[in-house]
Amino acid sequence: MPLQTARSLARWFVRPLSEPERSFWRVVTSCFLAAVTLWLLNALNKTYTTRVSYPLQWRYNEAEFIPVRPLTESIAVQVTGRGWKLLRITLGLDIRPAEVLVRRPGGAGAVPGTALRGGLIGAMDGLQLNAVLTDTVYFEFDRLITRRLPLRLSPDATGEALPFDAKFAPASITFKGPANTVNALPNPYPVHLPQAPAGSTDGSIRVPVGGPALVQTDVQEVQVKLQPRQVLTRTIIAEPQLRHFPADSTVKLWPAQVPVEVQFFPEDSVKLNPSQVQVFADYRQLREDDSTVQLSLRPLPVIIRGARIGVTTVRVLSGAKYKAVPKP
DSSP states (O other): OHHHHHHHHHHHHHHHHHSSOOHHHHHHHHHHHHHHHHHHHHHHTSEEEEEEEEEEEEEOOTTTEEESSOOOOEEEEEEEEEHHHHHHHHHTOSOOOEEEEOSOOBEEEEEEGGGGHHHHHHHOSSOEEEEEOOOEEEEEEEEEEEEEEEEEEOOOTTSOOOSEEEEEESSEEEEEEEHHHHHTSOSSEEEOOSOOOTTGGGSEEEEEOOOOTTOEESOSEEEEEEEEOOOEEEEEEEOOEEESOOTTOOEEEESSOEEEEEEEOGGGGGGOOGGGOOEEEEEEEEETTTTEEEEEEOOOOTTOOEEEESOSEEEEEEOHHHHHSOOO
């Protein structure tokens, strides 16, 4: 008997599927949608306590300062409110952000989460703030400056000088961005050619001007006119200087001297000063597996059009004091 009842129920559910009439399913769908709508409206009218991410709006002097790392866009809070309000925050619809006022934005800093309670309460409409769940909101600003730099042709990716003299239009460009980044830009600023295309020496080409992150330029590209030039090569023997090594360590490098190949135009040969070509061995680049360190060149004078170190790495021969000092 129970089996017969189950079969009857199954036939009752399956029968509409075999019928050509679709009105049955339209009625079922309408009823289902109406039930879901009523359930949703009833649920949204209730009061809930939950965790949400509330948006923040930073207030600072944008004409004089710039954030050097992304500012926190939202903060985690626990609130109590009706479902309609919570749904609006979740969807980001018509929300008034909480303001974070930074009066002295120079350098890095932090704002405790408890210090944002006033701004959060003032911004929340129809919500009760129970707790601020984010402990601290960090920020870092730098002064916004502009700097105008002349241009020069950058060496090849290998460090070799390109056999061209370049005339730029405009001859200089303006950089605008964080002071620490803009002040560190080389002077003159190198312009990189994608390549030296055949026939470009008789005319002009347009080259995009790149720059570090957060730095803007007044022009996006410059016009470059290339003229073939003779490039001279000279090998200078330099002794690598130690950088960031522990002060009380006894360190020797092998080889103690390395060749540096520099390239320049003939008229600059009398101005070339070998002492200006300096090589550094940075302790932070030390490879512990083979005790070698990468070499790098300090910024070179303008007359040097290209430079390449003949030996890219040297071995660190250290004494007992050096071995006892942990790597920073």
